[in-house]
Structures are given as C-alpha cells and as structure tokens.
Amino acid sequence: MTCSPEEISHHLLDVARKAGADAADAIVIDGSSVSVEVRGGALEHAERSEGTDLGLRVFLGKRSAIVSSSDSRPETLRAMAERAVAMAREAPEDPFSGLADKDQLVTDWDIESLELSDPAPAPSAEALMQDALTTEAAALAVAGVTQVSDAAASYGTHHVHLAATNGFTGGYARSSRSVSCVAISGEGTGMERDYEGDSRTFQSDLRSAEEIGRTAGERAVQQVGARKPETGSFPVLFDERISSSLIGHLLAASNGAAIARGASWLKDCLGQDALPAHLSLIEDPHRPRISGSRPFDAEGLPTQRRAIVENGVLNGWTLDLSSGRKLDMASTGNAARGVSGPPSPSNWNLSLTQGDQSRADLLRDMGTGLLVTSMIGSTINPNTGDYSRGASGFWVENGEITHPVNECTIAGNLRDMLRRIIPANDARPYLSRVVPSLLIEGMTLAGN
Known part of the structure; x- marks a missing residue:
C-alpha cells in the first residue's frame, strides 16, 4: 500500500x-x-x-x-x-x-490563493517534444544561426510535507513547466552562443515555444563579431536578464548564517544605507503562481511580506531559527531545507523598486560604456564586497550600441556599487526576482 x-x-x-x-x-x-x-x-x-x-x-x-x-x-x-x-x-x-x-x-x-500547482492535465511526452522541436526550428529559421546546441522542454510536480513533534504538520503541491533553447551563430573560432527560456507554474502562462527559439537565435546572431572592449573606468548597464545577480549578492551578504559567522561585508551595516534612498527591496512569499511562493517555511513558521531594504536603508537579516538564536533575534520565517540537511536561511520572492526610465533611456544617458547581457565566473570577497566578474555584451558609444563585446572583466566594490544603482522600468513581473536593468557609473573594465 x-x-x-x-x-x-x-x-x-x-x-x-x-x-x-x-x-x-x-x-x-x-x-x-x-x-x-x-x-x-x-x-x-x-x-x-x-x-x-x-x-x-x-x-x-x-x-x-x-x-x-x-x-x-x-x-x-x-x-x-x-x-x-x-x-x-x-x-x-x-x-x-x-x-x-x-x-x-x-x-x-x-x-488556494497561492496557486502553486496547475490543475490542468500534465502535458504528454509527445507534447513536450513538439515544443522542443518548435523551439529548435524557430531558432534555426533566424538568418545567421548555424546550429542549436540545446532545445528542451520539461514538466514536473512535487508534493512537500513537513511534520514535527511540536505539533506542526503541513504540506503543499507545486508544478513547473519550462521551455529553453541555446542557439549558436558563426563558425569555427567565430562561433557565438546565446539562450532564451521560460519557466512557469501554469502551462497557460508559458510563452510560446516559437518566441523562445526565435529570441535565442536573434540573440546569438547579435553576438557575431564580438571583440574585447577598452580598458578603463566606464558606466556599466546590467541587462534585466542578469541584473538580479547584483541583488543576489546583497541577499547573500544579509543572510543570517553569514552574519552569525561574521563573514559578510554587510555585518556592521544594519540600519545604514544599502541602496539609493528612493529604492526598496521587498520580499513577498505570497505572490500567486510564482516559484518562490510558499505558505510556511521549513520550520513551520509563517512566511511574511517584509522590506529587506526600505527607502535605501537595510532593515534586517534573513533568519531561520538557528541563526536568529545566534544573533538574539527572532526568525523571519525564511528557513529552507532539503531531505539531507538542516534548515538554513533563504529568500523567497524579491522585487526591487523600478525606475521611471526605459532601458533605452539609460543607454542614451550613459554615453560610452558597456551593456552586459551575460556573465561567467566570479570572484567575490564575502568580507569586503570586492567584486570581479567576466562579462560579455555590447559596447555603447554616444548612447548607441555599436558592436558586441566579450572576454572582459568588470570590477568594483559591492557596497559602493549598490548605493549607486539607477534602475530602469523593464523588470518582468512574473519572475521570482523582479529586478530591472541597472546602471552603475564608474566601474572598472579590463579588456584590451
């Protein structure tokens, strides 16, 4: 049985x-x-x-x-x-x-209000394959695409239940549906690649497979002829596709486990400015149909909407019971765990205040600099916030994109960088981390 x-x-x-x-x-x-x-x-x-x-x-x-x-x-x-x-x-x-x-x-x-699981019937393997084939065909139809290295579709469900001898018992089901594509342009040493994908809780919310493939192909073609940028101090615009990584560094530094170890560049910054004064970073685990939503954490505590940063000021740490006890603070209801490890602090859905300018406006205003669309590797000093990452994207002169760039490094200090961000208004509202494109002036670029 x-x-x-x-x-x-x-x-x-x-x-x-x-x-x-x-x-x-x-x-x-x-x-x-x-x-x-x-x-x-x-x-x-x-x-x-x-x-x-x-x-x-x-x-x-x-x-x-x-x-x-x-x-x-x-x-x-x-x-x-x-x-x-x-x-x-x-x-x-x-x-x-x-x-x-x-x-x-x-x-x-x-x-029920969280809508964590799609009630529609699960797609068949044949339907998934058709989505993957459609995605691949759409990418290959883009002039300049030479091959597709990956076209995939998936569907999954899982049911989680937590129980404890303190009397707590609770569970929920979750579903996910995704389509992705990686396209390659050029040949030989001139090959470039880029990607696109979408993942949703409900099948009906998923963008079309054709759109995903076409976007991946167009992005790959735009990378043809990439070269190293100049070395120097320039403004850098982090595209919305990767800008949430910057907020991820802030979240890692405000994680209660890191604070309790004393291994965080934010450890002495509670109540101080962490972002520009007009920006807030809000955590909301109760957004319907979003992957980071949940009614309770992995220790049976209620999840809650909270301002991690409010009007630029760092309000508090992300805590589970253990890290809260170490810091003599109450848990924020942010415990997460798998089956083989203890609970640890983790963030749910995040949204950063959006700006009143478009990405095009920020490109125009930045003059000469770098639009970053992809990053690889990282060297982050958790104690000082010193930041260095490999990047690729597009060179901008006089507010206009001129050519693709790759094989460069961007560097700075996260504490200073985050207090100088200028947000666009292009964040996708259906993501778990809703973060728009972010402009930071005066970053160090290492290229030619």
Missing part, C-alpha cells in the same frame, strides 16, 4: 520517538518529472523520474542528527530513526538548535 507524504512524515515521527528521540521533524518530497531534448529535428534525450525522498532530524537535548532515504518501507523508517538517534548521541551539542515553540508556528494558511 502506497502512503502519502503526510502519512510517511508522521510514521517517521512515531518511529523516532520509539527510538528514543526527545524531539524530531520530518520532511517528505514526492515528485515526478519529464524532460525532453531534441537535436537536428529528432529526439536526442528523454527522461522521466518518479520518487519519494524523505529526511528525518532527531534531537537528544541539544544534540541532533539527520538521516535521509528514498525508501519508505516501514522497516527502512525504523532503521532510519535508530541510526539517527545513535548518531545524535555522538554529535556535539549545539546550544542554538531545536524546533520552534508552539506559539511560533503558523496555524492557518490559504494555500
């Missing part, structure tokens, strides 16, 4: 108590996915996976241990619990570990 994720999680708690655990929590993830890749108008790879993964965390006082498995048979659950308790007895004490108190737990949530 097949058990539901909820039933398995409660079985895990029962066997943990019987094995001698003082407290425990269990997470069970039941999922399935189908992915299809095509090449040259024919199927190249198809994969289907189904499985149930489960994790058990037990506590003996302030000692804890975690075990995981993909086998939900009763004898396996008992063995997991016994092994976890034996491991916990040998583990060092952690004064900051432990489950949430009952008065911290979420007691009511509206899962």
Whole structure:
C-alpha cells in the first residue's frame, strides 16, 4: 500500500520517538518529472523520474542528527530513526538548535490563493517534444544561426510535507513547466552562443515555444563579431536578464548564517544605507503562481511580506531559527531545507523598486560604456564586497550600441556599487526576482 507524504512524515515521527528521540521533524518530497531534448529535428534525450525522498532530524537535548532515504518501507523508517538517534548521541551539542515553540508556528494558511500547482492535465511526452522541436526550428529559421546546441522542454510536480513533534504538520503541491533553447551563430573560432527560456507554474502562462527559439537565435546572431572592449573606468548597464545577480549578492551578504559567522561585508551595516534612498527591496512569499511562493517555511513558521531594504536603508537579516538564536533575534520565517540537511536561511520572492526610465533611456544617458547581457565566473570577497566578474555584451558609444563585446572583466566594490544603482522600468513581473536593468557609473573594465 502506497502512503502519502503526510502519512510517511508522521510514521517517521512515531518511529523516532520509539527510538528514543526527545524531539524530531520530518520532511517528505514526492515528485515526478519529464524532460525532453531534441537535436537536428529528432529526439536526442528523454527522461522521466518518479520518487519519494524523505529526511528525518532527531534531537537528544541539544544534540541532533539527520538521516535521509528514498525508501519508505516501514522497516527502512525504523532503521532510519535508530541510526539517527545513535548518531545524535555522538554529535556535539549545539546550544542554538531545536524546533520552534508552539506559539511560533503558523496555524492557518490559504494555500488556494497561492496557486502553486496547475490543475490542468500534465502535458504528454509527445507534447513536450513538439515544443522542443518548435523551439529548435524557430531558432534555426533566424538568418545567421548555424546550429542549436540545446532545445528542451520539461514538466514536473512535487508534493512537500513537513511534520514535527511540536505539533506542526503541513504540506503543499507545486508544478513547473519550462521551455529553453541555446542557439549558436558563426563558425569555427567565430562561433557565438546565446539562450532564451521560460519557466512557469501554469502551462497557460508559458510563452510560446516559437518566441523562445526565435529570441535565442536573434540573440546569438547579435553576438557575431564580438571583440574585447577598452580598458578603463566606464558606466556599466546590467541587462534585466542578469541584473538580479547584483541583488543576489546583497541577499547573500544579509543572510543570517553569514552574519552569525561574521563573514559578510554587510555585518556592521544594519540600519545604514544599502541602496539609493528612493529604492526598496521587498520580499513577498505570497505572490500567486510564482516559484518562490510558499505558505510556511521549513520550520513551520509563517512566511511574511517584509522590506529587506526600505527607502535605501537595510532593515534586517534573513533568519531561520538557528541563526536568529545566534544573533538574539527572532526568525523571519525564511528557513529552507532539503531531505539531507538542516534548515538554513533563504529568500523567497524579491522585487526591487523600478525606475521611471526605459532601458533605452539609460543607454542614451550613459554615453560610452558597456551593456552586459551575460556573465561567467566570479570572484567575490564575502568580507569586503570586492567584486570581479567576466562579462560579455555590447559596447555603447554616444548612447548607441555599436558592436558586441566579450572576454572582459568588470570590477568594483559591492557596497559602493549598490548605493549607486539607477534602475530602469523593464523588470518582468512574473519572475521570482523582479529586478530591472541597472546602471552603475564608474566601474572598472579590463579588456584590451
């Protein structure tokens, strides 16, 4: 008899108590996915996976241990619990570990309003292959595209359930649907590549496969003839496709785990300016149909809308229970976890205040500089915020794009960079991170 994720999680708690655990929590993830890749108008790879993964965390006082498995048979659950308790007895004490108190737990949530799972029937493997073929054909139809290295479509669902001996029990289902394409232009040493893709919770929201392929092809062709830019100090415009990476660095530096370790360039900046005064960074885990939405975190605490940065000022850290206890602060309801590790702080949906200018306006105003559309590698000093990344994109002179560029490095200091960003108004509202193109003046470019 097949058990539901909820039933398995409660079985895990029962066997943990019987094995001698003082407290425990269990997470069970039941999922399935189908992915299809095509090449040259024919199927190249198809994969289907189904499985149930489960994790058990037990506590003996302030000692804890975690075990995981993909086998939900009763004898396996008992063995997991016994092994976890034996491991916990040998583990060092952690004064900051432990489950949430009952008065911290979420007691009511509206899962329907979040629309995390598409009620429409799952697409067939044939439908996925047709999307991938359409995407490839659309890219190849763009003049100048010589090949498509990757055209793919996928669909997946998973059901998550969390239960703990403090009385919390809750779960939700999530679906995802995606199409992607990587196109290549030119030949030999002059080959260039670019991509496009879309991923949505609901099939009906997904952009057309033809549009995705065509966009990937057009972008690849635009890269033909790329060369190194000048070396010097220039304004840099981070395209909306990659601008969220800058905000990602701010989020990493304001993560409670990094703050508790003292390994963050923001550690002494609480209550200080982190962005320009007219900008705010808002986290909202309750946006419908968005991948980062959830009704509760991985410790059973309610998720909440909050201003990480408000009117330029850094308001607080992103905390789970453990990092909050280390910093003598309350959790912000941002715990995330998989089946084989403990909870850790993580951010949900983010949106940065948009500007009142278009990307074209910012290009016009920047004069001569670099429009970055792709980045590779990174050297980020977590303690100082010193920033260096490989980049490619387009050179801009007198406000006009003149030619593609590659093999350059952009550098600066994140603390200074983020306080000087100028946002455009082109952010895509359906993404989990809604961040527009961002202009930063006076960055260091290393090219020729």
